[in-house]
Amino acid sequence: MATKKEYAYYKKGNKFALIQKNITSANNAITDDTYGRYKSPVASVTDGIQLEYVYSRDYSLPENITTGFGGNKLYLSAWTVVDGYLTFVHGHTSTITPYLASSYGIFAVDEYLVIGGSSRWNGKHKVKSVTDITGTHGGIQTYTKVNQQVKSIIDTAGTLDWNADETITGVSSGAIGEGFLATDYIWITGGTAIDQKSKGLYTGLTVEASVTTITFTSDTTKIGYKNQWETVHDTPKEFPFGGFDADANINLYMREAFLEDGMYAIANINSLNDEDDTIDLSPYLSKALVYYIKARLMEDQLNLEGKEYFMREFRRMVEKHSSATSLTGGTYRIQGHGMTK
Amino acid sequence: MKVQELMERVGSQETGRMIAYIKDGLEEINMISETHVDTVTIDITEGQRFYKFPDDMVKILDIRCKNHQNTSDLYQSIPRSIYEPEIEDADGN
Numbered sequence: 001m002a003t004k005k006e007y008a009y010y011k012k013g014n015k016f017a018l019i020q021k022n023i024t025s026a027n028n029a030i031t032d033d034t035y036g037r038y039k040s041p042v043a044s045v046t047d048g049i050q051l052e053y054v055y056s057r058d059y060s061l062p063e064n065i066t067t068g069f070g071g072n073k074l075y076l077s078a079w080t081v082v083d084g085y086l087t088f089v090h091g092h093t094s095t096i097t098p099y100l101a102s103s104y105g106i107f108a109v110d111e112y113l114v115i116g117g118s119s120r121w122n123g124k125h126k127v128k129s130v131t132d133i134t135g136t137h138g139g140i141q142t143y144t145k146v147n148q149q150v151k152s153i154i155d156t157a158g159t160l161d162w163n164a165d166e167t168i169t170g171v172s173s174g175a176i177g178e179g180f181l182a183t184d185y186i187w188i189t190g191g192t193a194i195d196q197k198s199k200g201l202y203t204g205l206t207v208e209a210s211v212t213t214i215t216f217t218s219d220t221t222k223i224g225y226k227n228q229w230e231t232v233h234d235t236p237k238e239f240p241f242g243g244f245d246a247d248a249n250i251n252l253y254m255r256e257a258f259l260e261d262g263m264y265a266i267a268n269i270n271s272l273n274d275e276d277d278t279i280d281l282s283p284y285l286s287k288a289l290v291y292y293i294k295a296r297l298m299e300d301q302l303n304l305e306g307k308e309y310f311m312r313e314f315r316r317m318v319e320k321h322s323s324a325t326s327l328t329g330g331t332y333r334i335q336g337h338g339m340t341k
Numbered sequence: 342m343k344v345q346e347l348m349e350r351v352g353s354q355e356t357g358r359m360i361a362y363i364k365d366g367l368e369e370i371n372m373i374s375e376t377h378v379d380t381v382t383i384d385i386t387e388g389q390r391f392y393k394f395p396d397d398m399v400k401i402l403d404i405r406c407k408n409h410q411n412t413s414d415l416y417q418s419i420p421r422s423i424y425e426p427e428i429e430d431a432d433g434n
Contacts, residue, residue, distance in 0.1 A: 002407075002408045002412050002413070002414050003408065003412065004408060004410060004411060004412050005406070005408045005409055005410075006409065006410065007406040007409045007419040008419055008420050008421065008422040009404050009419055009420075009421055009422065010421060010422045010423075010424075010425060011421075012391065012425075014393070014394060015391040015392060015393055015394065016391070016392055016394065016404070017390045017391050017392075017425070018385065018390060018391075018392060018406075019390065019422060019426050034428055037426065037427070037428060038422065038426040038428070039426060039428040040387075040388050040389065040390040040430050041385045041386065041387055041388065041389065041390070042387065043385075043387050044384065044385055044386050044387045045384070045385040045406075045407055045408075046384050047382040047383075047384060047407065048383070048384060048385030048406055048407045049382065049383040049384075049385060049392065049404065049405070049406055049407075050380055050381075050382055050403075050404070050405040050406075050407075050416045051380065051381050051382075051383060051394075051395070051401065051403075051404055051405075052378065052379075052380045052401070052402040052403040052404075052405070053378070053379060053380075053381075053394070053395060053398045053399070053400060053401050053402055054371045054372075054375045054376075054377065054378055054398070054399045054400040054401075054402060055371070055377050055378075055379055055395070055397040055398060055399055056364070056367045056368045056370075056371050056377065056397070056399050057367070057376075057377045058363070058364050058367055117381075118381070118395075119381045119382065119383040119384075119392075119393075119395065120393050120394075120395055120396055121395075121396050122379060122381065122395050122396065122397050123395075123396055123397030124397075144396075272344070272360060272363065272364065273360060274344065274356065274360075275343070275344045275345040275348065275356055276343060276344070276345065277343065277344050278342070278343050278344075279342050279343070279344065279347065279363060279367075280377075281342070281367070281370070281376065282376075283342065285370060285374075285376065286342035286347070288370065289342075289347065289363065289366045289367070289370065290347060290350045290351060292362070292365075292366040292369060292370075293347065293351045293353075293359065293362045293363065293366060294351050296362045296365070296366075297351060297353065297362075314369075315373065318370055318373045318374050319373065319374070321374060322373070322374035
């Protein structure tokens with residue numbers, strides 16, 4: 001049976017803090033100064049937080065959403081940051097061919113895609129570039145700026161060797177920043193088409209900051225989907241590292257990545273950007289929106305009286321719609337404690 | 342309603358400006374009355390206090406945690422703490 005827990009949250013800037021009451025063991029009361037007090041979570045919990053929120057939709061999804069080969073919905077396994085831009089990647093096992101740029105073809109450059117199932121990146125993004133696994137990032141790079149540093153090893157000298165003894169040798173001095181920890185997820189691309197299956201998403205790979213040789217060990221694991229084109233979502237799984245073939249004089253791009261189980265991208269969306277687009281609102285709220293636009297136009301003309309009039313009408317209609325969609329006239333039920341429950 | 346019809350109703354021919362205002366209006370409507378609601382799940386990591394809000398969020402409706410005040414793996418709403426706890430993490434973040 002699971003243990004009963006006590007959580008609370010508070011907001012801080014663009015983040016929220018989750019705190020937990022430290023009541024894990026009664027024996028801690030004497031020896032643990034934090035016993036019975038709130039502190040950062042005392043244990044990891046997969047899918048431990050559910051965050052319900054409101055978002056604004058300024059796009060329409062395609063009529064038919066299809067998965068599988070040639071479909072417009074693709075499950076992704078992780079994201080990383082390339083040149084400061086958000087980039088989504090798709091992990092694969094050592095036994096299947098990774099994504100080629102042509103496979104990503106449904107995500108055309110300068111078109112929009114919608115991300116879902118992510119804890120952070122849900123919503124509309126514009127595609128900046130797409131490359132295959134031998135390219136500079138091997139994923140779908142977007143125009144979304146990410147103000148976050150990621151660990152990386154970028155070596156474009158073209159003198160690096162990918163050896164059959166599962167080492168990468170000849171890494172240029174200075175290419176390795178602070179290195180990687182075994183707990184990090186690492187997205188590896190580059191090289192040539194000789195050994196595409198070796199590239200992809202890894203964990204369990206330790207890289208010291210000062211080395212010129214990167215050694216894959218028995219602890220190194222690939223993360224990916226069993227099938228290249230998933231028709232039903234399957235959690236990305238860990239697979240034993242399958243070894244790799246020799247590949248000489250290559251470039252290497254290793255970047256810290258962040259796993260997101262259940263994240264997917266939908267292509268061919270219709271973003272709200274021309275006169276023929278439909279606004280995704282009920283007819284009544286669309287009329288309220290007309291008042292809002294009129295208020296903004298009045299404000300631009302410095303007609304503040306007119307602005308306040310139209311804003312009042314806008315709020316009145318939105319609130320009327322809100323109360324109209326709640327059933328009235330019936331009995332209400334409130335959930336309480338004990339006998340009133 | 343199409344953008345074209347809305348532009349006719351407000352008497353404007355500036356498409357770019359109208360689309361910018363429509364996007365503002367959609368957000369404003371969502372601040373007052375929820376039209377699009379989503380739920381995301383986030384892993385709790387031991388010792389990690391801060392978590393990012395979703396990028397497209399306009400307003401939070403609820404934060405629930407697994408096993409909060411229950412032993413049945415149920416997700417229950419958690420309260421908002423008025424004060425920050427006295428105990429900070431070692432990294433202070």
